[in-house]
Amino acid sequence: MQFSAHVPGTPLLRADALASTKWVSAILIGSVVYQALLALMHTHFYRASSLAVAAAEFLIYLACLLVLSKRIRLEFVAIVALVLAYLLLLSIFRNALEFKGFRDVMIPLLFYWLGRHVADIGYADRILKILVGVVLISGFFELFFLDQYTRLLDIFSYYVSTGTVTIAANFISDSVLNLNGLRPEGIGRTIFPALLGNHRISSVFLEPVSLGNFAVIVAAWGLSKPGAEYKQMLFFVLSAITLIALSDSRYGLIVVSALIAMRMAVKGRLNIAVVILPLVSIVVLVLIGLFFEGGHADNIMGRLSWTGTTLLSFDIEKILGAQGFNIPYGDMGYAYLLSRWGVLLCIALWAALWMAKMPDERGVRFRAYAAVYISLILTVSGTSFFALKTAGLLWFLMGSCTYPNVKKTALSHAAVPHKISGRELNYAH
Numbered sequence: 001m002q003f004s005a006h007v008p009g010t011p012l013l014r015a016d017a018l019a020s021t022k023w024v025s026a027i028l029i030g031s032v033v034y035q036a037l038l039a040l041m042h043t044h045f046y047r048a049s050s051l052a053v054a055a056a057e058f059l060i061y062l063a064c065l066l067v068l069s070k071r072i073r074l075e076f077v078a079i080v081a082l083v084l085a086y087l088l089l090l091s092i093f094r095n096a097l098e099f100k101g102f103r104d105v106m107i108p109l110l111f112y113w114l115g116r117h118v119a120d121i122g123y124a125d126r127i128l129k130i131l132v133g134v135v136l137i138s139g140f141f142e143l144f145f146l147d148q149y150t151r152l153l154d155i156f157s158y159y160v161s162t163g164t165v166t167i168a169a170n171f172i173s174d175s176v177l178n179l180n181g182l183r184p185e186g187i188g189r190t191i192f193p194a195l196l197g198n199h200r201i202s203s204v205f206l207e208p209v210s211l212g213n214f215a216v217i218v219a220a221w222g223l224s225k226p227g228a229e230y231k232q233m234l235f236f237v238l239s240a241i242t243l244i245a246l247s248d249s250r251y252g253l254i255v256v257s258a259l260i261a262m263r264m265a266v267k268g269r270l271n272i273a274v275v276i277l278p279l280v281s282i283v284v285l286v287l288i289g290l291f292f293e294g295g296h297a298d299n300i301m302g303r304l305s306w307t308g309t310t311l312l313s314f315d316i317e318k319i320l321g322a323q324g325f326n327i328p329y330g331d332m333g334y335a336y337l338l339s340r341w342g343v344l345l346c347i348a349l350w351a352a353l354w355m356a357k358m359p360d361e362r363g364v365r366f367r368a369y370a371a372v373y374i375s376l377i378l379t380v381s382g383t384s385f386f387a388l389k390t391a392g393l394l395w396f397l398m399g400s401c402t403y404p405n406v407k408k409t410a411l412s413h414a415a416v417p418h419k420i421s422g423r424e425l426n427y428a429h
Helices: 014-044 050-069 074-094 099-118 121-144 146-152 155-161 208-223 227-247 250-265 268-291 300-312 333-355 361-380 388-400 422-428
Strands: none
Touching: 014 050, 014 099, 014 121, 014 155, 014 388, 050 099, 050 388, 074 099, 074 333, 099 121, 099 333, 099 388, 121 146, 121 208, 121 227, 121 388, 208 227, 208 250, 208 361, 208 388, 227 250, 250 361, 268 300, 268 333, 268 361, 300 333, 300 361, 333 361, 361 388
């Protein structure tokens, strides 16, 4: 391990670059498909467990550290040390060590710095296209060959074995899909119900919520591109819309529509205005909890009302994360986040994200779109934002945006200088 003065975005030695890319590609692909591989092994070879899932994730985190250790940066070491020290101090006040909080915070730290380590937009484009291709192929296979898909992957049994759900929770008899893989009677599909029926595609993610989240990340990446790259923009956005339709993701439909509107209407530094969106979201949730009289039904308003009511019950100890960390908050993302990290760490990490210098408008846009994704998903979902199969990719892409590609590295197809417009250079300064 050595501390490096290498500046991301400048050429690496070819051998180092190629070795790094192979590892990074394996890490990113593995982080997206590892649950599907474990489910495949569970269905045909051995019974999976929560320990097997934890071991698979640990290997992925370890691989990240091995890549980063070759050119480790002092900023990374300092940030990780401070965050871990804070969580350990919080554990002392709790009189309990809560490993979930440590695990959740390691994903953004490791994958963000992995993106900074590579610092190549061209590589990020290529690996994301590969992942989109894998997800689309698997998704269409599930759509057209559902019997074969479920013979390969007994998803419900896998989740029971890993302790995620119980057998009694399966409201659709004889289904081996995840609980949300089929819309219950009376709710029905939102997108193309006559064509696709009640089945919600999960692809390699095993459940449709993560597929919808992946689609939003893909759309955000495409929409962040400059107008000159409109072909790539269209590829990513159309792929995202296809995945949203397959997964019947209502969240994805709403957020991608909002992102498209932002791309058309919001320019330049106005994107920074979304920095206050988490605070706005919490205020709205609290107001819904105070004034919404529809009870806590299993619909969007019911979930928002339940979350708002729960946030109203938080005292200072829960807000600081000293109490309530062991309460299952279900789909209440902000309650889960505050209870695991405490408000101080949440504010510090959010501020750090916005203090990172983005060298061009692409990075500014992607950060803003990611902020919309994060702020809104925490209103309707508890832990899906922290799912490695989507969170790792999000933070890798974020890290990739933080340095301009002044020159193509050995990771690129051609070792030719990357042209930056005068506008982009002025923006970077």
